[in-house]
Amino acid sequence: MAIKFEQVNFEYPSFDGTNFSALKDINLEIAEKGEFITLIGETGSGKSTLVQHMNALIRPTTGSVTIYGIKIEKDTKKKGKVKLNPLRQRVGLVFQFPEYQLFEETVLKDIIFGPKNFGVKESVAIERAKQVIKHVGLDEEYLKRSPFNLSGGEKKRVSIAGILAMEPDILVLDEPTSGLDPKGRDDLLKLFMGIHNDLNKTVIIITHDMNTVYKYASRVLVMNEGHLVYDGLPQELFSKENIKSWNLDIPDIITITRQLEDKLDVNFDSQPHTIQELFELVKEVI
Amino acid sequence: MNIIEIKDLSFSYQDEVDALSNVTLSVKKGEWVSVLGHNGSGKSTLSKLIIGLLKADSGEIKVDGVILNEESVHDIRRKIGIVFQNPDNQFVGVTVEDDIAFGMENLCFEQSDIVDKIKEYAEKVSMSEYLKKEPHALSGGQKQRVAIAGILAMKTDIIIFDEATSMLDPKGRESIMNYIKEINKAGVTVITITHDMKEAVLSDRIIILKEGRVIACGDTNDILNDKETLNSSNLELLLPLKLQYLLDEANLSNDKVKDILWQLSLNK
Ligand SMILES: Nc1ncnc2c1ncn2[C@@H]1O[C@H](COP(=O)(O)OP(=O)(O)O)[C@@H](O)[C@H]1O
């Protein structure tokens, strides 16, 4: 097991003493290899808080998170025995807001910052930067630009490139595709899928896009008001009745299949995953 | 009557590539227009030019008959509210409450009115419980909700939403879209910048930007079906229309199916 949450509770402290409980009794295991996980749930349900535990950016208020054999608890850092740096290299986390991750003068410096920090030679890091910038759909010219003078979608891509350049074992992405155009979104999801398939790495993606969940995920986690309320297969999740109460929705392909069954007065044998599959079914009945 | 008229507008950041080139477009009073386009096509730049946060290199912007310039920018900003793409750029106050109040204070609303409106609009975006919190202590989607509340409360004639629902959960997004429908019906001119065709379908008209130029502009129903233009701008057809294309290609379509798929696209 690469990451294991045991009875994790997390409270955000506040000055007036009314601490806010953002995670409640989370138990969760993430395998090092082979998982493609999507994490979904209502705005404010605790998704970003949860993933920040996965590389020890924040520590549980009670309970523990074990990351590659290292147990992280409330006072872990204070004891000073544990080195967190290696964990941060192995579990790469892309933040929801790229602005939190970009601070150098140029895009190049931003991308090589992570690898260099983890002991990669500068020349090697630069080579990696030239590769990853293309992988996220920007050309090499962008390496010279200032990360602050980019559009929202471009910043997002640069922040993803910075983590890819660290070559982490597990890739955790907090809403990597929100704000990207549809082609950019699909290209990036294919990139993550490629990393997952070719290198058998575990990828965890936070998203609000149910289509992404249905199309790509082998496992889906649902957060609701600080609780992990579902951990299982996407197909089963979307056949549940209570998903609306979690502020979720049904993927478009399922909605339109149901609507078509209704309007054409037919029953398809299977639930298609892609528009091509739906086309094959519709072909037979018209 | 056109409430916004833009003529031959060009802009580049620090002499780099042009972010906008010769953009000409107009928005009618009471209309709902979607602005679409690939990442980096110039959508946010356009909205910042309209409210006078950036100054055009050439061309002209008229809002409600008044040409935008140094003298008129203040008056024009009273007419246009904008929800920025990154909600952090909207936040200036110490608490959520302050942030919702900020826009109204700039417009010199009465203090008692402001207090009522904070309550009313926080309620509308489901953020009533968070009024005393610090904005940085909110989740991404919560920040977006607060930013939206602050702008709605200003009750300006025109509102621009720059990818304002990108971090909201499906239900939250739906409720904001319903609310936009409502204010648009009540006469507010709305410009939504989005990549989501399910949102664009709600608007009257669609404008598509590509590399800083307007490449399409027309009734929503016409643009929805324009596969080539959409694809060339990194956008996608609505799912029922994708299916229609596959059926057409295979010569399998008929009028009944076509009609059903069209109705499903319009979400009827
Ligand atoms: N720094 C913070 N201080 C206090 N409360 C916070 C802080 N960050 C987040 N929260 C609260 O914790 C809850 C969970 O936030 P988050 O994990 O960001 O949600 P999500 O990513 O699912 O939208 C939210 O209700 C939010 O208001």
Ligand SMILES: Nc1ncnc2c1ncn2[C@@H]1O[C@H](COP(=O)(O)OP(=O)(O)O)[C@@H](O)[C@H]1O
């Ligand atoms: N502050 C800035 N300085 C320099 N270039 C910028 C700045 N902001 C945006 N750009 C560039 O201008 C172009 C248009 O950006 P923007 O209007 O933000 O695009 P969109 O909102 O359509 O994604 C992009 O190529 C982007 O790199």
Ligand SMILES: [Mg+2]
């Ligand atoms: Mg979040």
Ligand SMILES: [Mg+2]
């Ligand atoms: Mg933008």
